[in-house]
Amino acid sequence: MSVPPPAPNSAPNSAPNSAPNPAPPADARPTLRWTEAGHDGRPVEHLARWCSASAATPPDRVVVADDRTTAAAAHRLARAGQALLWRGDYHNARQLLRALGRRVAAAEPPATTWAAHRAARARRATLLGRLLVPLDGAGRVALRRGPDTAAACAEAWGPPDGRTAVTPLPELLGAIGAHEWRRRGVPVAALGGARVHPHHGVFSPVRGEYVDLAATAPLPAAAREGGALDLGTGTGVLAAVLARRGIRHVTATDHDPRAVACARENLARLGLAGRVTVHHADLYPPHRRAGLVVCNPPWLPERPNSPLDHAVYDPEGRMLHGFLAGLTDHLTPGGEGWLILSDLAEHLGLRSRHHLLAAFDAAGLRVVDRLDTRPTHRRTEDATDPLHRARSAEVTSLWRLAPEP
Template sequence: MNTEQTESSTQGLSQILPDGEQTAVWHSEAGFAAPTSLEYADDTMRADQALKKMRNGIGLLWRGDFQNGRQLLQALGRRLDRKTKADHGAEPIAARFHRYRMQQAQRARLLGLLLIRLESDNAIALRRAPAWEQAMLQVYGSEHPPMLVSLRELLGVVGAYEWRRKGVLIADCDFRIHPHYGVFSPSRAEYLALLMQAPLPDNYRSAVDIGTGTGVLSVLLAKRGITRIIATDSSPRAVACAQDNVDRLGLADQVTVQEVEFFPEGCADLLVCNPPWLPGKVTSSLDAAVYDPNEQMLKGFLQKARQHLKPGGQIWLIMSDLAQLLGLRAAHELTQLFRDNDLRVLAVYEAKPTHARAGDRSDPLHEARAQETTSLWCLAPIDTEN
């Protein structure tokens, strides 16, 4: 099979299957390249045998019972996880982080080589295959040729569909947010609580939410009485997701969603941003919510904020100190960025994380996660009186 890497997260390559049957298109939401060769696999294949082939770059197109294929994927994951945990010793936290991230990327690449053929109508022609057409429709659409996709990706699509259908209950609030596939779910309740905790001046009527994602921050601001909110994001999926949530909650009169990289035209009383918290290279489309290459989003927001702020307005920045704890950012680098952009700190509201990984001692990064603090920085231009 001739293959090549494309820049998009969805690659379109016509592939000839091993026995010369109908062609299919390679498709990877994570942007992974197609395997260098392809073989069929069925219920007789053992996990050790499959892993050996995968390490040689061979994609395994599953032809057996669907549920058995799912069990094989789980067995492969357990083997790779044992290797990851065994490799981490007493090395410095920064080196441990880089090694852990490299291993996680390798894990995702290998597990992504167990493949399923998805028909044009989003059906899976395997024994005991579930009817997941509705979940597939929301990600892959209704018009596409037969596709080869990773089983791991399919399970992620279905999991996201269930989150979208049921919604995520926002802590201490009376509403749910419905995340779409490829849009980061608001699972960190502590930063949402900080946004509700910070005092909001009575005369503030307008706000801009940069990198809105699901739109959850815009919804919270609307609930707090801001009457004109513009939520922006450069991702079409995030824009569609935010608009869906705004419409579900009946807030379309208060919140306008726009596909914009940073700021819309005009100025507002309040500028809010929750950028990715870790500086680092994005190796797949799914990394974009966690890693900010060269801190482009953080720096871009701080550099341009003054131009879009009304007199007497504030800038609210949500950040974690996990990058400092991992040795990815110097201790005073963030506050230096504020000074470099002529911004002063009005107040800082802090909270400790409550998610499960913060207490998981088996996590190679537990040392840093246990100390992490999430902060809401309230900023204003130095020449502005509060």
């Protein structure tokens, strides 16, 4: 699931790739500069590779903090725009981050709208992202009791280049969590409990209801011979479900090289590499028609704040409208398009049902059927969530679409 910028197609599916993400050239990587006292007390200028998967820019002002730094002082400095480079114990840094989070939450007024909620989250991310931790030349945390994060950092930011590095602590924790998900995998009921292993920055299929819709919707007869396309494949989970349902060949696409590598690895692990071809492409592969085209675009038509938001936000519905506009030209006779979409955007006031149906009409499509399911994640029952009303009303649908006769 992704919102692509134009990208060239790649070679067909290849052997599984479990290597770290490729690194940009060393001179293209941003650098953090700061000054701190040396062993003799004199100021020393330091340079380090800046690591941020969210594309945060290196801070201009950096002060050194350690176990003596209180949460009140850290909060005051962060609010003043100062970044804090941690030189104390790693676990104390995590405790300080939690304390900062409580202070940031207490200072925010209750969010009553989606815009206010998103703005508050952005402010929180900015403030908490000012707590920085150093990494050694191999990508390990260079602090007392610091964990070995070499593999997690390589997966998030590419192989180390031998230079010391600095990253915001929240991003480091995100990289560690993503590494554990990739290592353990996510069980998928629609695949008989087989596990799908998401890579860093690739949407994880933890919300299984949308996968279950693709596993149970009636297949059009044209898909048996004409195959299927899975647009914005992400981990490759929907392509795997379609192949397991008996479709002879599935072509999956994604604009994100991480997702392409992730899908290829998962499909090889599931024994489906010979039946699913993964391409690096902007939505539709060229000169390809199929009896079924499946698309599960990001559900919120908002502009992402960072590269990691692309799996959730589809600015101005670009991917949604691209799928609809190209569907007729990529279907074989008797084929269908499956649009898997939550109505959360409707409950948040970001898109109306009328807008969606009008988009179908504008693309010359009719609704063959609609299958609905409700999410089962815990947030639907959390009355303290500012978005509880919208989440509790959310319905995820699989729209079966076909060209107007």
